[in-house]
Amino acid sequence: MAITERVTDTTKPTFWEGHIPVNYVYTYGQAGEKFFRAVKDKGTFLATYCSACDVSYVPPKIYCDRCFAKIDQYIDVGTEGFVESFTISFKHLDGTDRREPRILAMIRIDGTDGGLIHYLVGIDPEDIAIGLRVRAVFNPRRTRTGSIGDIVGFEPMKRRSR
Amino acid sequence: MKLEDFELGGTALSSSDIKKGKVLTTTWEPDLAYAWDDGVAIGRYLAELREGRLIGRVCYKCRRIMIPPRMFCELCFRPSDAWIPLKDTGTVNTFSICYINWDASRRKPGEPPLIPSVIEIDGASKGMGIMHMLGEVDPKDVKIGMKVRAVWKKPAERIGAITDILYFKPLRGKKTAGRRKKR
Numbered sequence: 001m002a003i004t005e006r007v008t009d010t011t012k013p014t015f016w017e018g019h020i021p022v023n024y025v026y027t028y029g030q031a032g033e034k035f036f037r038a039v040k041d042k043g044t045f046l047a048t049y050c051s052a053c054d055v056s057y058v059p060p061k062i063y064c065d066r067c068f069a070k071i072d073q074y075i076d077v078g079t080e081g082f083v084e085s086f087t088i089s090f091k092h093l094d095g096t097d098r099r100e101p102r103i104l105a106m107i108r109i110d111g112t113d114g115g116l117i118h119y120l121v122g123i124d125p126e127d128i129a130i131g132l133r134v135r136a137v138f139n140p141r142r143t144r145t146g147s148i149g150d151i152v153g154f155e156p157m158k159r160r161s162r
Numbered sequence: 163m164k165l166e167d168f169e170l171g172g173t174a175l176s177s178s179d180i181k182k183g184k185v186l187t188t189t190w191e192p193d194l195a196y197a198w199d200d201g202v203a204i205g206r207y208l209a210e211l212r213e214g215r216l217i218g219r220v221c222y223k224c225r226r227i228m229i230p231p232r233m234f235c236e237l238c239f240r241p242s243d244a245w246i247p248l249k250d251t252g253t254v255n256t257f258s259i260c261y262i263n264w265d266a267s268r269r270k271p272g273e274p275p276l277i278p279s280v281i282e283i284d285g286a287s288k289g290m291g292i293m294h295m296l297g298e299v300d301p302k303d304v305k306i307g308m309k310v311r312a313v314w315k316k317p318a319e320r321i322g323a324i325t326d327i328l329y330f331k332p333l334r335g336k337k338t339a340g341r342r343k344k345r
Contacts, residue, residue: 013205014199014205014208014209015197015199016208016323017196017198018195018198019193019194020195020196021265022192022194023189023190023191023192024189024190025180025188026187026188026189026190027175027186028185028186028188032186033185033186036186145186
């Protein structure tokens, strides 16, 4: 015996639309709190350093990935680094097309084993290269809220002459 | 060892700590929109609601008339057989007097409580019912076994949703507090 009622017209199926209201507040945790306080108040980046493994983490972690030891050594690592990897995005978050591309890059922060994924700003997409030296650009201090959005992006440290 | 013996890690935070900005936070509201394919049975059910009718499905093997309708009898493990028009009257199977809204906010002072209820629909098998609100009734007067009738939205306002029925109200003049025999 088969189900006798079948939908054969593809315009016929009906559906029910809904929206699940979900919102959340996320706290950054112990190390994240210190990191974003430094961004907000000082415009700089903090790393944690495991002396046993000689590894430094940006964003900071409270445990070393390698030896699982607790880390409490925080170091100011400044705001400079280089492009480790990048991609040029022509889409908005919702998948719609962008007019101007947005450049996302993995920035390795100098002297650390870590880095941040952020925008590249003030550069022509054609001029980007892996290894390009960059520096973080921050919003004015009074508008900073202690979030990743306090960083406008990373800009080239020297304009490349073409 | 009891729970109290463990020293818990982490940092205890209250919602007031977050509101006061004791710790930094980031907020986000994901856009969780969905479209649910309502299928053959519920599709027809909703279409009939738009017309101001309730409809069920019958299984010829167990002879149950089921509402909401389903294309498959979960007891006999076989497709259900036919559509059965049902009345828009029924009997209160169970109810609750509710002082909070769906989002868990309190009803405002002066707002009457909500009375969500399971209503066994006339024409369907015993125990077959739908959940809906009761209205035009004092919460004190609601009784299990009470006869009720659907109050519909105006035809132009119906969209093919369970909310095309505003609520069920007591059917006056019918004293059927006892269990009525149904097929």
